[in-house]
Amino acid sequence: MAKRSYNKTPIREQDAEVRSHNFKEVVLGYTMEEGNLEANRCLQCKDAPCIQHCPVMIDIPGFIKQIKEGDMDGARKVIARYSNLPAICGRVCPQEKQCEMVCRLGQSKKFEPVAIGKLERLVADWSLDHPEEPADIAHDKGKVAVVGSGPSGLTVAGDLANAGYDVTVFEALSKAGGVLSYGIPEFRLPKTIVQKEIDQISAQGVKIETDAIVGKTITMDEIMSDFDACYIGVGAGTPNFMKIPGTELNGVYASSEYLTRINLMHSYEFPKYDTPIEPAKDVVVIGGGNVAMDCARSARRLGAEKVTVAYRRSVEELPARVEEYHHSVEEGIDYSWLTSPIEYIGDENGQLSGVKCIKMQLGEPDDSGRRRPEPIPGSEFIIPATTAIEAIGQGANHVLLDTFPELATNKWGYIDADEETCATSIPGVFAGGDIVTGAATVILAMGAGKIAAKEIDQYITEKKANTVNN
Amino acid sequence: MFKVTDYKQHSATEFEVLIDAPRIAAKAKPGQFVIVQRNETSERIPLTICETLPEQEKIRIIFQVIGKSTYDLAKLRPGDELFSLAGPLGKPTEVQNYGTVLLVGGGVGIAALYPIVKGLKNAGNRVITILGAKNKDFMILADECEKYSDELILMTDDGTLGRKGLVTEAMEDVLKREKIDCSWAIGPGIMMRFCTQTAHKYDVPTYVSLNPIMIDGTGMCGGCRVSVGDDIKFACVDGPEFLGDQVDWDTFMNRMKQYHTQEKEAYAEVKEG
Numbered sequence: 001m002a003k004r005s006y007n008k009t010p011i012r013e014q015d016a017e018v019r020s021h022n023f024k025e026v027v028l029g030y031t032m033e034e035g036n037l038e039a040n041r042c043l044q045c046k047d048a049p050c051i052q053h054c055p056v057m058i059d060i061p062g063f064i065k066q067i068k069e070g071d072m073d074g075a076r077k078v079i080a081r082y083s084n085l086p087a088i089c090g091r092v093c094p095q096e097k098q099c100e101m102v103c104r105l106g107q108s109k110k111f112e113p114v115a116i117g118k119l120e121r122l123v124a125d126w127s128l129d130h131p132e133e134p135a136d137i138a139h140d141k142g143k144v145a146v147v148g149s150g151p152s153g154l155t156v157a158g159d160l161a162n163a164g165y166d167v168t169v170f171e172a173l174s175k176a177g178g179v180l181s182y183g184i185p186e187f188r189l190p191k192t193i194v195q196k197e198i199d200q201i202s203a204q205g206v207k208i209e210t211d212a213i214v215g216k217t218i219t220m221d222e223i224m225s226d227f228d229a230c231y232i233g234v235g236a237g238t239p240n241f242m243k244i245p246g247t248e249l250n251g252v253y254a255s256s257e258y259l260t261r262i263n264l265m266h267s268y269e270f271p272k273y274d275t276p277i278e279p280a281k282d283v284v285v286i287g288g289g290n291v292a293m294d295c296a297r298s299a300r301r302l303g304a305e306k307v308t309v310a311y312r313r314s315v316e317e318l319p320a321r322v323e324e325y326h327h328s329v330e331e332g333i334d335y336s337w338l339t340s341p342i343e344y345i346g347d348e349n350g351q352l353s354g355v356k357c358i359k360m361q362l363g364e365p366d367d368s369g370r371r372r373p374e375p376i377p378g379s380e381f382i383i384p385a386t387t388a389i390e391a392i393g394q395g396a397n398h399v400l401l402d403t404f405p406e407l408a409t410n411k412w413g414y415i416d417a418d419e420e421t422c423a424t425s426i427p428g429v430f431a432g433g434d435i436v437t438g439a440a441t442v443i444l445a446m447g448a449g450k451i452a453a454k455e456i457d458q459y460i461t462e463k464k465a466n467t468v469n470n
Numbered sequence: 471m472f473k474v475t476d477y478k479q480h481s482a483t484e485f486e487v488l489i490d491a492p493r494i495a496a497k498a499k500p501g502q503f504v505i506v507q508r509n510e511t512s513e514r515i516p517l518t519i520c521e522t523l524p525e526q527e528k529i530r531i532i533f534q535v536i537g538k539s540t541y542d543l544a545k546l547r548p549g550d551e552l553f554s555l556a557g558p559l560g561k562p563t564e565v566q567n568y569g570t571v572l573l574v575g576g577g578v579g580i581a582a583l584y585p586i587v588k589g590l591k592n593a594g595n596r597v598i599t600i601l602g603a604k605n606k607d608f609m610i611l612a613d614e615c616e617k618y619s620d621e622l623i624l625m626t627d628d629g630t631l632g633r634k635g636l637v638t639e640a641m642e643d644v645l646k647r648e649k650i651d652c653s654w655a656i657g658p659g660i661m662m663r664f665c666t667q668t669a670h671k672y673d674v675p676t677y678v679s680l681n682p683i684m685i686d687g688t689g690m691c692g693g694c695r696v697s698v699g700d701d702i703k704f705a706c707v708d709g710p711e712f713l714g715d716q717v718d719w720d721t722f723m724n725r726m727k728q729y730h731t732q733e734k735e736a737y738a739e740v741k742e743g
Contacts, residue, residue, distance in 0.1 A: 213556060217494065248718070253693075272511065397690060398689070
C-alpha cells in the first residue's frame with residue numbers, strides 16, 4: 001500500500017472567479033480513484049470515535065472499508081442502515097465539529113483527519129446513479145403522520161416506512177425538503193440531489209402531500225383521529241428581525257425571504273422564473289452563521305460588486321462552517337468583524353442606501369462561554385448598501401402551535417419534548433429537530449428523527465398489543 | 471390536484487375561477503386567502519377567497535389582471551390544473567354581532583369584502599355596504615352584496631352606476647346620519663387609508679385587509695411585514711386584517727413598489743410574447 005498521505009486527498013472545486021458568477025455546485029466530489037486513495041488513509045479503528053460523534057452513528061470505518069475494497073454497493077448498504085439522506089449530509093454536515101473532529105488519524109501531529117464527509121458523499125452520489133429496487137415491504141403496522149418534510153421528518157418517514165408503517169408526510173410548501181429546498185443554496189446542495197434523495201424515500205412507500213398546512217389546511221384533531229401517531233418536525237423557520245430603525249425600507253430582507261426567493265422560487269433565473277429579486281451593487285449581510293454565508297455568496301452570484309458580512313464578534317467565534325467561510329473569502333466576500341448594525345438609512349424613495357453600524361469590543365464571557373460583544377461609544381460608521389440581509393437566526397413558527405394549545409411549549413416557544421424519546425406532553429405526539437432545539441444542523445435534526453422513529457414504533461406496537469389484550 | 475372547474479370574465483380586467491379544493495373549501499372562513507402558483511416557474515401570489523362552496527368542494531376566486539402572474543391566471547379554463555394552491559391562510563375576520571356595521575369595498579377588493587358582508591349579515595348585524603368602481607362595467611358582486619346588506623350604496627368615478635364620486639363621500643353621509651359600531655374597508659391602499667381617516671373622524675374603528683407582497687404566506691419569510699402600532703407584524707399570519715388607524719400607510723404603500731421595475735419587465739414580455 002502507498003504511504004498514507006498527511007493531507008486529505010484534495011477535492012476538485014470550481015474556480016473561485018468562475019463560480020462566483022454561477023449557482024452551480026462549488027465542490028465537485030471525488031472520483032472513484034480519489035475516493036479509494038482517501039479511504040486508504042482510514043486507520044479502521046476498532047473503537048472508532050468518529051462513530052460516537054456522528055449524530056446518527058453511521059458505521060464509518062465499515063463503509064470506508066467497503067470503498068477500499070471497491071464495493072460501492074456494500075458501502076451504500078452500510079450507510080443506508082443509519083441515514084436516509086447521505087448525499088445531503090455528506091455535503092452540509094459540519095464534519096469538522098463532528099466525526100472528523102475526533103478522527104484518530106487527525107489527532108496525530110502532521111495528519112489531517114480522514115475526509116469522512118466527502119467519502120460519504122461519494123458513496124451517496126454513486127448510489128443515486130445506481131438506484132436499488134425498493135424492498136417489497138407491507139405497510140400494515142399502523143398509520144403515522146409526519147408534519148414537515150425537512151431532514152427530521154424525512155428521516156422519521158423513511159425509517160417508519162422501512163419498519164412497515166403507512167406514513168404520510170404533510171408539507172406546507174409546494175416542494176418537500178424544508179430547509180434543504182428553500183434554505184441551502186444550489187451551490188452547496190444541488191436541488192436535483194435533494195429531489196433524488198426524497199424520491200428514494202417516496203419509493204419506500206412514503207406518501208408526501210405538499211400544499212398541506214397543518215393547523216390550516218388540516219387540523220391536528222383530524223391528524224390525531226386518522227393516525228396512530230404523529231411526528232412534528234416543522235422546524236424553526238420564522239425570521240427574527242433586529243427591529244432597528246429603518247427595517248421597513250425597501251432592500252431590507254430577512255435571510256429566509258432572500259434565500260426562499262433564490263432557492264425555492266429561482267429568482268436568480270428571473271424572468272424565466274417569475275419571482276423577482278432586487279439586484280444590488282452593494283450588499284450588507286448581518287450575522288456569522290451558515291445562513292449568513294449562504295446569503296452573502298448568493299448576493300455575489302446575483303452580481304453584487306461588494307458584499308460585506310457584518311459580524312458582532314471576531315473570526316474566532318464565527319459559527320459558520322470553516323469550509324464555507326473559506327469558500328466565501330475565495331469568492332471575494334468582505335468581512336467587517338466586531339460590527340453591529342444600529343440603523344438602516346434610506347433615500348427619499350424609501351430605498352435602503354446604507355447601514356449604520358457601531359464597532360464592538362469583546363468583554364467578559366457570557367452564559368454561552370463566548371466573550372460578550374459590547375459597543376464602543378462614538379465608533380459609528382456607515383456601510384453603503386442598497387440591499388441588507390438579516391441572518392440573525394430564526395424562531396418557532398406558530399401556525400401549527402397556535403391551533404394546538406394543548407401541546408406544551410417551553411419559554412422560547414419551542415415544543416417541550418423529551419430529548420431522549422422525542423415524546424411531547426401529548427401521548428402519541430412526538431416532536432424533534434429545530435422545533436424542539438431551535439435552529440441547529442441538518443444532522444442533529446436527522447438524529448432526532450432516528451430516535452423518534454424507534455419510539456413511535458414502540459409506542460404503536462405497545463398500544464396495539466394493549467388493545468388486543470383488552 | 472387543484473383543477474379549475476368554472477371560469478367567468480366580469481370586466482375587461484376582472485376574472486373569476488372556481489377551483490376544486492376540498493380541504494380549503496371545508497375550512498376557509500371570511501377574511502382568509504390562498505397562495506396560488508400557476509406553473510412551476512410562476513411566482514406565488516396571494517388572493518382572497520371570495521366564497522367557499524363546501525358541498526361542491528370548491529372555492530371561488532376573483533382577481534384583477536395587473537401583471538404577468540394574474541395575466542397567466544386569466545388564461546385558466548375549466549380542466550386546467552394549478553401547480554400549487556395553499557390555504558386557507560391568515561386570521562379570519564372576527565365575525566360577531568356588533569350592531570350596525572359599515573362595509574366599504576373598492577375595485578377588485580369587493581371580492582374580498584363580499585364574504586365578510588355575508589358573514590356579518592348572518593351573524594345578525596345591520597349591514598350597510600358601499601361599493602365603488604371606476605364605472606359600471608367594473609362593478610362586481612353588487613347583486614350578491616345586496617342580498618346580504620340592509621342598505622347598498624353604489625359609487626362610480628364617472629357616475630355610470632349609482633352615485634358619482636368616491637366611496638369616502640358615501641361613508642361621510644352614512645356616518646353623519648347614524649351610529650356605526652364597526653367598519654371594514656377593502657380595496658387599494660390609498661382607498662383604505664382614506665376610509666380609515668373618514669371613519670376615524672366619527673370614532674368608528676375600521677378594519678382593513680392588507681395585501682403586501684407575499685412569498686410563502688405562512689410566516690416563514692417576513693416579506694409581507696407591515697408596521698402596525700409600534701410593532702412589526704407579518705400580514706400573512708398576524709393579518710391580513712388590521713385596524714386601519716394603527717397601520718403605517720406610507721411604508722406599507724412604499725414596500726408595494728419594491729419590484730415595480732421587474733414587474734413591468736415581466737408583464738411587458740408576456741404581453742408582447
